[in-house]
Amino acid sequence: MKKILFLVIFAAFAYSCQQRESPVIFKRYDETTKLKEQQNHESNRMQFKLMQSKYIDMNTVFKPFVDDLAYFSEKEYQELKPLVLEQNIPSLQKSVQEGALSYEKLTLFYLYRIRKFESDSTLSLNSIIALNPNVLKEAREKDQQKENISEFSMFGMPILLKDNINTKENPTTAGAAVLQRNFTESDAFIVSKLKENGAIILGKVNLSEWAYFFCSGCPLGYSAIGGQTLNPYGRGVFETGGSSAGSGVAVASNFAVAAVGTETSGSITSPSSQNSVVGLKPTISVLSRTGIVPISSTLDTPGPMTKNVIDNAIFMNAMLGFDKKDTASKEIKEDYYKNGFKNDLKDKKVGVLKSLLSDSIYAFSVDKLKKAGVEVVELTPPEISFNGFITLLNMDMKHDLPVYLSENAEKSILVKNVKDVVAFNKKDSLLKAPYGQQLFEGIVKDSTTLEELEVIKKNLNSEGKRFLQSLQEQNLDAILSINNYHSGIAAVALYPTLTVPMGYKTSGEPVSLTFIGLPFSERKLLEIGYAFEQLTKVRKMPKNYQ
Template sequence: MKNNFFLLVTLFSIFSCKEKQDLIIFKKYDETAQLVEQQNHEKKRMQFKLFQSKVLDMNEVFKPFKDDLAYFSEEDYQSLKPLILEQDIPSLQKNVKEGKLSYEKLTLFYLYRIRKFESDSTLSLNSIIALNPEVIKEARAKDKNKDKVSQYSMYGMPILLKDNINTKEMPTTAGAIALQRNYTKKDAFIVEKLKENGAIILGKVNLSEWAYFFCSGCPLGYSAIGGQTLNPYGRKVFETGGSSSGSGVTVAANFAVAAIGTETSGSITSPSSLNSVVGLKPTIGVLSRTGIVPISSTLDTPGPMTKSVIDNAIFMDAMLGYDVTDNASKETKGMDSQNGFHINFKGKRLGVLKPLLSDSIYALNIKILKKAGAEIIEITPPEISFNDFRTLLNIDMKHDLPKYLLQQADKSIFIKNVKNVVDFNLKDSLIRAPYGQQLFDGIIKDSTTLEELEVVKGNLKKEGEKYLQFLKSENLVAILSINNYHSGIAAVALHPTLTVPMGYKLTGEPLSLTFIGQPFSERKLLEVGYAFEQLTKSRKIPENYQ
């Protein structure tokens, strides 16, 4: 009888705990007063029309994890925080190998953390669009082989993808209602590579709809599917950057080990900078674009977004591979991060843009680099023409989007081109396009021929190379910029960029140092970025997300 009593008490405790956990659910809240207040923001594009998604139900997104999370308590979460929060991949793998952590616990921690913050209307970042329903099962399977894993491996690491990257487990929407049910049969090439290397796909994140080539002057980080993504360093105060807004926000807030962004012109460097994370925009051809909703086959590339440079190199390696279906793809060597990066600036020639020295944080970091032994070469950049950049994006997307829809999208998707999307949105513009679709209208109206486009591309590339000519003439490892100030120039010149946190303004808004290198110089950029990161250690976790 006594044993039966204790059994009943134990069962009651378990079910009470489960009931308690289930109380944390996502509820829609009245955002009227917040929106009225937001209209006073000094930046017009931050005078939001809405915060919450009108189509996404996060209760449904979390439904597959209800039972598992019912047995994962706040105590479990708090005990795991020191092992996971702000830790790099080698540290996480070490904790797993030593038995302090498992891939299953790591995955549950992130799911619990996402739910904890995203279900709180005062802290929610509107950063998640979808979660992989099989992710816990996959993590358990990874635990069976945890003893054989290198510390410099993506194996068992839960990552998030920008929601313009195809995955079999979840739809790929680009944030657009027209693609809400885009259940692709194949993973994107880089996702296949990540899975081959043991990475766990945790879910998909919000983005600026259609990679911010949709509406003009609209908020960064807004999509009709995901709502308005917010910056954890200043909710409703600082911009998230775009278009890989959710990727930057979720890495900054420790919602996953890392995330993938995509860039055409600044879409990795911008959100990485504004969310104080490390972002690499590689040279076109280093990473495959197959299975990614496009803007421009000339300029598009995916790239890793991480909390540290070493993670960036490890993540980058796990996505490498020659893709016969991407005509820009190149065979490239890995970063060899297992042998480490040197922390030495001696003999490193770095170009400093004189007009930027008026920025006190930039100037301070240049002094730090000089003191550490770097050779600082001050540059007065030439005047260049950036005419017809919009034309390049217009005509590429006019031709590239139909190819994706035909070859990579779910066969049930009825839209076949940009005009179909515009017409579809006009049927319910308040829900589907509350900020308009001016850039899509511009694509339809642009009559530039493919022959004329080649001239535009050539001229822009020439102008970009002219601006960055000092890389060759002065034998520089990199030219140093701020945030995404020169991302467009690097893009048209087909140069890689790496952005690394370098400090915070008096307001608390993050600021980053961006290294622009020669084509295919990713290893050198990561080396110098790592040395800078170790020298300054500028990144701080957002205050309300510790």
């Protein structure tokens, strides 16, 4: 009997050993040749000085998951791909409710997929900065609570955060060396709302350092902490867009269900466009900014970045809430997906910019909209002045960053303002600021008074509204732009924008259609965006990440 028991135990042990996958080791690679090739790129911003992070060891990032991933096989990963890749939230929730998928398996799938690509030196995208060490525990807890979950819920959905958004599970670095150990005591307000609605924080993604208001003419998607984020549609060929580069890249590559980006001027629309994903920059005051490393309290907002419009609306609902700590916050009663979206464009009226009709993809899209019944009005907006825009950002950040550092950062962080950060970086600039910190130095030098700043803000707001005046004058549902071409104008006007994949250049570089609407018209933009998405269905996965 003892012998039989021993054999059974031995057989079980042997079986378990056979099932255990070999550990994946992240190895630093020699990037000399690749960097030399990059110096021939036609864009100065793409002539990288480095690619790999000098601060992150991905073996450490993945250490909490080594045992769990050891029993998640390549075979299982391949079997789950049809259930997960490119699927929207309702489809994922349906698979969970039917038992074909679990929140734990979904989370394991993303962890495995991130490791699979990021450990390959020929495919790594440097989009991930940190992973929540508790994420699998949280996913298992969600599996115990999955009864009666709506298909239109963020419950159990693993999402990624741009690394300027506070979450207690990981430090919030803004990509900067000085904030490497910024372990905050509390979550950003929107993160608290996401958790209340059952979303799982998978981790943090890379960004253009300090949300791309740091160095002048430097690569988009570069940060000291995360290294150089790369575009999956053309690794080292196409720009990632910025500053929410990691958010766009991670969503495009199916590294999570969705990601949160932030925008001051184009930082959601740009990377969404460059990575063929859906990005919404809401009206200022719709989503809270508390607990987010700022540039400008005048223009900053977080927003959802997703693979499709339905997910974008569901994601928006999960972040919504009045925040008394954010002076701009408003009580918004909107449900961005209630009763679904109509796949109908016949009663819509949009403005088309004549200056963009020379773009063949834009013109083709406009023609498709016309044939679908959309009333199209060709526009030639007035010339406007953008004087003072950099001053606005300078002075807002000069005043807003110290507030974040005082109220929302880890108490041991020694820097208290922009001037302190500049001094910190000068001690080892090759490591901390290899492309310089010209914009931060400009902030320090700017002596604009608060009274002068208010005049600049009012003038810019007035000019932005003047450019977009046809929205009201001609009762348009939206004005159509390309990528982030007019994001700055929409920003200073305080108008929302929605970017939806529109097509691909002959080179394979993604191009998107951007809908600009009046304040608080997010639901309308999402409805139009959904109908356009269903009409065209152009989004495709990057071919090396399928």
